[in-house]
Amino acid sequence: MNAPASLPNTSAFEMDRAHVLHPWANFGPFEKAGSLVIARGQGAKLWDEQGREYFDAVGGMWCTNIGLGRREMADAIAEQAERLAFANHFVDMTNDPAARLAAKLAELAPGDLNRVHFTTGGSTAVDTAVRVVSYYHHARGNPDKTDIVARENSYHGSTYLTQSVGKRNGDRIEEFRYKTEGIHHLSCPNPYRRPDHMTEAQFCDDLIAEFEALIAKVGADRIGGFIAEPIQASGGIIVPPQGYLRRMWEVCQRHDILFIADEVVTAFGRIGHWFASEDAFGVQPDMITCAKGLTSGYLPLGALILSDRIWDAMASGGHRWFTTGLTYSGHPVSCACALKNIEILDREGLLANAARVGAYFNTRLQTLADLPLVGNVRGQGLMLCVENVANKATKELLPDEVNESKRISDVCESLGLLVRPIGHLNVMSPPLIITEAEVDFVVDTLETAIRRVSDDLVREGHRLG
Incomplete structure (x- = not known):
């Protein structure tokens, strides 16, 4: 058994990878790459241990409705x-x-x-x-x-x-x-x-x-x-x-x-x-x-x-x-x-804000529907997603091992945005305090990520469209 005195010299990243069994753990990738360690949250934003800032378009786990850090x-x-x-x-x-x-x-x-x-x-x-x-x-x-x-x-x-x-x-x-x-x-x-x-x-x-x-x-x-x-x-x-x-x-x-x-x-x-x-x-x-x-x-x-x-x-x-x-x-x-x-x-009228900004979010997100990788954009209020497909006409999906939604979310993360990959979807459920300007950031960043991943997939020999 390790002595408690040794813990302060060990990073949260290292302790997590050595000791934690996460919900829905994917053992191979976890053991290789470990976890993103979140250190602080305020409103709809998160900061990791290195001080990098992210807009949390996932809303924690569909749950941070009023935003974080409220006194x-x-x-x-x-x-x-x-x-x-x-x-x-x-x-x-x-x-x-x-x-x-x-x-x-x-x-x-x-x-x-x-x-x-x-x-x-x-x-x-x-x-x-x-x-x-x-x-x-x-x-x-x-x-x-x-x-x-x-x-x-x-x-x-x-x-x-x-x-x-x-x-x-x-x-x-x-x-x-x-x-x-x-x-x-x-x-x-x-x-x-x-x-x-x-x-x-x-x-x-x-x-x-x-x-x-x-x-x-x-x-x-x-x-x-x-x-x-x-x-x-x-x-x-x-x-x-x-x-x-x-x-x-x-x-x-x-x-x-x-x-x-x-x-x-x-x-x-x-x-x-x-x-x-x-x-x-x-x-x-x-x-x-x-x-x-x-x-x-x-x-x-x-x-x-x-x-x-x-x-x-x-x-x-x-x-x-x-x-x-x-x-x-x-x-x-x-x-x-x-x-x-x-x-x-x-x-604070956050239910009304969710309905109003949610409608704007849906409208803005629909602008991604013409991208070759995007098969469907759907949702209501502040529950929205993009479904990725290989063929827009037949709705055929890419092979699971391509993992395009995770690749999209990884690019988003590198650009300061958190979206949730679920199967062939990228899902968003941000805090109800979200503004239209923040919606613009989410949609613009997601578009950039989808375009980058689409280009990579084409270079790898996948046919899209």
């Missing part, structure tokens, strides 16, 4: 930590910040979503939501109505259960095992990848018919819940066809299937609303999962918001126990952080 956030966290750093939240104990945050979320959430279960993040919120499906239907006398329906290329978290429910390209690896019984996946509602002979409206009809066919095959007496991100985030910024989510919700209503809106990314202003389900897509979900923008990344926190109807069914008779939860559920410091974050989002 009033630090003060709120410190004050609560001094007053009450921790309190048991199990069974019949609570604390003031948790109670006030639950009331605030009930106020902001649509319809009768008035009950809140706090978790540590998005994965644990979704994990709980899926389990509530079984609990709710069992309490109503339907113990076999437990199956869950999700979509291809969806992402709902990284616990064993939530990664089984999600099915994003690249997440399923042979070294892990996944739950398959009782989980069904429908087609991804990606208009860009719809069959060539279909209009978008016909594609939507086909998706709804697919859901109805699955219910007929499996049985409405077995399917208990449907889970959907309003916009599939890590799955590729998939904005569904017009009317799709509303019609899927109507199918759920007809068959007594709970509709879970996974708003871990879309909530708290990402596309201009506190919650996107009703305001953007006309859906009144039975449950909403949220995290990320709930605290703008200042502290870990997630929440499952559920309807009075679900609570009433689970609580009927007064004899049942809800046997799930986490040590840090309702953590007072995290809840105080979330309350201050919501106050800032509201006071």
Whole structure:
């Protein structure tokens, strides 16, 4: 065991490479190149250990909505930590910040979503939501109505259960095992990848018919819940066809299937609303999962918001126990952080800024659509991406080993911009404080990077266009 005294003489880069197993670690490249060590953040900007500055167009991990380095956030966290750093939240104990945050979320959430279960993040919120499906239907006398329906290329978290429910390209690896019984996946509602002979409206009809066919095959007496991100985030910024989510919700209503809106990314202003389900897509979900923008990344926190109807069914008779939860559920410091974050989002009009600047961002980003490597530019609010293709007419992708999106992000990084490579995409989800001038910098820098990588690919013998 190394003596602690030796640590100050070792760089964070070296310690990280020697000791840390990162989420989604790619072992070969990591062991060779190590990690980018971030030392400081202010607003939408980051600085690494060498003092190099970057504009963070990724927004941390879809989460730094109000921007970094805010003194009033630090003060709120410190004050609560001094007053009450921790309190048991199990069974019949609570604390003031948790109670006030639950009331605030009930106020902001649509319809009768008035009950809140706090978790540590998005994965644990979704994990709980899926389990509530079984609990709710069992309490109503339907113990076999437990199956869950999700979509291809969806992402709902990284616990064993939530990664089984999600099915994003690249997440399923042979070294892990996944739950398959009782989980069904429908087609991804990606208009860009719809069959060539279909209009978008016909594609939507086909998706709804697919859901109805699955219910007929499996049985409405077995399917208990449907889970959907309003916009599939890590799955590729998939904005569904017009009317799709509303019609899927109507199918759920007809068959007594709970509709879970996974708003871990879309909530708290990402596309201009506190919650996107009703305001953007006309859906009144039975449950909403949220995290990320709930605290703008200042502290870990997630929440499952559920309807009075679900609570009433689970609580009927007064004899049942809800046997799930986490040590840090309702953590007072995290809840105080979330309350201050919501106050800032509201006071500074950041939801409206996300909608306004997001529209400008989308318009500017569309100027890249004519580049030979760019197949599609899509998104809504401050969730946007560029999809790279080898052939614009056929939408054929480059071989995975070409890794063009990572190469583009590497060039961007060298120019002071962070964008996120996911498969053949370059994804952006900047803080909601972003300005139009900063959008111009992002788009201009991304264009430079795409052009440079395109030129390199042509020199390597790849045909583009």
